[in-house]
Amino acid sequence: AESKLRDADRKKDEFLATLAHELRNPLAPIRSGLQLMQLIGVSAPIEKVRSMMERQLLQLARLVDDLLDISRLTSGKLELRMxxxxxxxxxxxxxxxxxxxxxxxxxxxxxxxxxxxxxxxxxxxxxxxxxxxxxxxxxxxxxxxxxxxxxxxxxxxxxxxxxxxxxxxxxxxxxxxxxxxxxxxxxxxxxxxxxxxxxxxxxxxxxxxxxxxxx
The missing domain is CATH 3.30.565.10 (Histidine kinase-like ATPase, C-terminal domain)
Structure with a gap:
């Protein structure tokens, strides 16, 4: 039973790490596209939507970063630079x-x-x-x-x-x-x-x- 629990815990950590990496990959190009829209200039209604999307994207990025960090922490792979x-x-x-x-x-x-x-x-x-x-x-x-x-x-x-x-x-x-x-x-x-x-x-x-x- 202990072996099964350890195995399930290991699979959970691996799943979290994989999920975080897979979620993170599409975020960079989406953020770049939103920043490009800001640079070239858009109409006020579109800028309002663009700004909202960027705020939500940053929130998503923070959640994904937390997932990555917690998976590193639980697996003992997170290192401090003291x-x-x-x-x-x-x-x-x-x-x-x-x-x-x-x-x-x-x-x-x-x-x-x-x-x-x-x-x-x-x-x-x-x-x-x-x-x-x-x-x-x-x-x-x-x-x-x-x-x-x-x-x-x-x-x-x-x-x-x-x-x-x-x-x-x-x-x-x-x-x-x-x-x-x-x-x-x-x-x-x-x-x-x-x-x-x-x-x-x-x-x-x-x-x-x-x-x-x-x-």
Whole structure:
């Protein structure tokens, strides 16, 4: 029975990796076509549709990237490129990624960082991915015109980064389960907002690979 479970788990990982690669291949030419339409100029009604298509394409690309990363993570093939990074730069990069979704939802974003530079050992791209995934979750599960706050506290031993919002929240029984793969608090909501239930699982995996914790 254990052997069958391991085999099924391996096939699931292989399926995720194959699915992500196959989905990713057509995205690049579609995005290039949309960008070409923008360059040559189109009428206002067509530009409105083109812009909508580009936003949805970016959302799809993020989902596919998450699928690729989670398959690498579960198979042990995801590698970190560790270096000395300034945490403020990581947060700036994450905000650049998440700002369009936050603005689209009309949220008010507040960022509170220490004046002195904070340096950590980590992979800057993966750390930014952690923060942007948390920000995207806040933007997604907060009603239009909500509030999102990013803050950082630091002492001699550790850095604590908090993403706080006034959204729908997470029921107490789900607080630990939300970090499991494919876990969704409200599947009805997921159908309207889009999501695979792997974002927080990916975040937890990346944080643990850095020797950190998340709650």
């Amino acid at each position: 270096e000395r990074v300034q945490l403020q730069d990581v947060i700036t990069a994450a905000l650049e990624t998440s700002r369009p979704m936050i603005d689209q939802q009309g949220h008010e974003l507040t960022v509170s960082l220490p004046d002195d530079p904070i340096f950590v050992e980590g992979d800057p791209i993966r750390l930014a991915q952690v923060v942007s995934n948390l920000l995207n979750n806040s933007a997604k599960y907060t009603n239009h015109g909500g509030q999102i706050r990013v803050s950082v506290l630091c002492d001699s031993k550790e850095v604590v980064l908090t993403v706080l919002d006034n959204g729908i929240g997470i029921p107490a029984p789900m607080l630990e389960r939300v970090f499991g793969m494919f876990t969704q608090v409200d599947r009805t909501l997921e159908k309207t907002t889009g999501g695979l239930g792997i974002g927080l699982s990916l975040v937890k995996g990346l944080v643990h690979m850095h020797g950190g914790t998340i709650s």
